[in-house]
Amino acid sequence: MxxxxxxxVLAWWRRHGRKDLPWQREPTPYRxxxxxxxxxxxxxxxxxxxxxxxxxxxxDLEALATAPVDEVLGLWSGLGYYARARNLxxxxxxxxxxxxxxxxDLEALAxxxxxxxxTAGAILALGHGRPASILDGNVKRVLARHAGIDGWPGExxxxxxxxxxxxxxxxxxxxxxxxxxxxxxxxxxCTRANPCCGxxxxxxxxxxxxxxxxxxxxxPKPRKTTPERETxxxxxxxxxxxxxxxxxxxxxxxxxxxSLPEAASADEADARARELAGRTxxxxxxxxxxxxxxxxxxxxxHPLAGRLHGPAAVGVKDTAQVWYKPGQPPPGGIPAPVAxxxxxxxxxxxxxxxxxxxx
DNA sequence: AATGCGGGGTT
DNA sequence: AACCCAGCATT
Numbered sequence: 001m002x003x004x005x006x007x008x009v010l011a012w013w014r015r016h017g018r019k020d021l022p023w024q025r026e027p028t029p030y031r032x033x034x035x036x037x038x039x040x041x042x043x044x045x046x047x048x049x050x051x052x053x054x055x056x057x058x059x060d061l062e063a064l065a066t067a068p069v070d071e072v073l074g075l076w077s078g079l080g081y082y083a084r085a086r087n088l089x090x091x092x093x094x095x096x097x098x099x100x101x102x103x104x105d106l107e108a109l110a111x112x113x114x115x116x117x118x119t120a121g122a123i124l125a126l127g128h129g130r131p132a133s134i135l136d137g138n139v140k141r142v143l144a145r146h147a148g149i150d151g152w153p154g155e156x157x158x159x160x161x162x163x164x165x166x167x168x169x170x171x172x173x174x175x176x177x178x179x180x181x182x183x184x185x186x187x188x189x190c191t192r193a194n195p196c197c198g199x200x201x202x203x204x205x206x207x208x209x210x211x212x213x214x215x216x217x218x219x220p221k222p223r224k225t226t227p228e229r230e231t232x233x234x235x236x237x238x239x240x241x242x243x244x245x246x247x248x249x250x251x252x253x254x255x256x257x258x259s260l261p262e263a264a265s266a267d268e269a270d271a272r273a274r275e276l277a278g279r280t281x282x283x284x285x286x287x288x289x290x291x292x293x294x295x296x297x298x299x300x301x302h303p304l305a306g307r308l309h310g311p312a313a314v315g316v317k318d319t320a321q322v323w324y325k326p327g328q329p330p331p332g333g334i335p336a337p338v339a340x341x342x343x344x345x346x347x348x349x350x351x352x353x354x355x356x357x358x359x
Numbered sequence: 360a361a362t363g364c365g366g367g368g369t370t
Numbered sequence: 371a372a373c374c375c376a377g378c379a380t381t
Contacts, residue, residue, distance in 0.1 A: 080365035
């Protein structure tokens with residue numbers, strides 16, 4: 001029977017854990033608090049460049065509480081999530097007035113703006129050495145794997161299970177080192193992509209390790225229904241029946257391929273035609289729209305056909321345009337949905353993607 | 360319960 | 371180019 005979970009984690013941390021991050025030197029509740037706020041959804045390496053500068057300017061809670069908010073935001077700029085800085089400043093003022101400093105209990109801490117359950121636990125455990133639990137991304141990952149907890153942690157039920165486990169496993173003594181150890185375990189061994197289970201102190205009874213499910217846990221956020229974008233593709237024909245093609249930018253969707261000019265809406269078709277060919281067709285004919293699926297989104301294509309009358313079309317503006325006669329060898333690669341559109345403009349939808357015609 | 364916040368790293 | 375990161379507040 002292996003040792004208690006927390007004992008193994010702590011023993012590992014004493015040998016391999018991180019102990020000299022900026023906020024671990026002189027870990028006062030105030031410094032722990034500031035670091036925890038900076039570290040919300042922000043990686044350690046990023047925060048390292050900000051923490052000491054911030055502490056030099058605002059060495060204690062009173063310095064922060066009495067500073068202008070703009071100065072706080074100034075030292076935050078580049079970190080992102082600027083509401084964190086505003087909340088930090090407000091919380092400093094509230095704590096200063098209401099408690100004469102940072103409170104030292106879970107409820108009062110979590111009542112301050114920007115401090116939730118996990119950050120409050122971190123301040124107590126890391127800053128006061130009191131028994132309290134944290135549940136950040138690292139701990140979620142370690143616990144979900146070790147206990148084999150299925151489901152996305154964003155789901156309330158899963159989150160509740162994880163919190164229950166987190167508290168159940170927090171030792172009465174050394175909660176601070178334990179919290180740090182769990183984060184270090186998640187950050188250095190039990191990483192998202194390539195966990196080093198061979199070095200893990202709790203691999204012996206890890207469900208994910210036993211079942212080879214490290215890659216599946218914790219479950220990722222369910223993918224949203226692939227977003228749908230739409231575009232209007234212009235079939236601009238000249239008097240000879242050639243259609244104008246445009247070479248797409250080298251990178252991005254259909255990079256470097258020859259495709260139809262596009263407009264962001266039917267209303268912009270005329271303006272695009274003027275840009276491209278110097279004039280506009282008398283009328284546009286709307287062909288049946290259809291969908292094309294990419295990995296990350298679906299594109300709803302509205303073909304618009306128009307014939308340019310009068311003398312032969314003006315010469316192409318640059319090498320990124322060509323008048324292409326359907327049936328001739330193409331100037332280069334053509335995206336499949338565009339190719340089918342060129343072959344059978346009126347039937348493109350039917351031949352390309354029958355089920356996607358509607359809506 | 361779902362979404363916005365945000366710049367940066369990883370894959 | 372998603373996806374994620376020492377989460378929390380808001381809706």
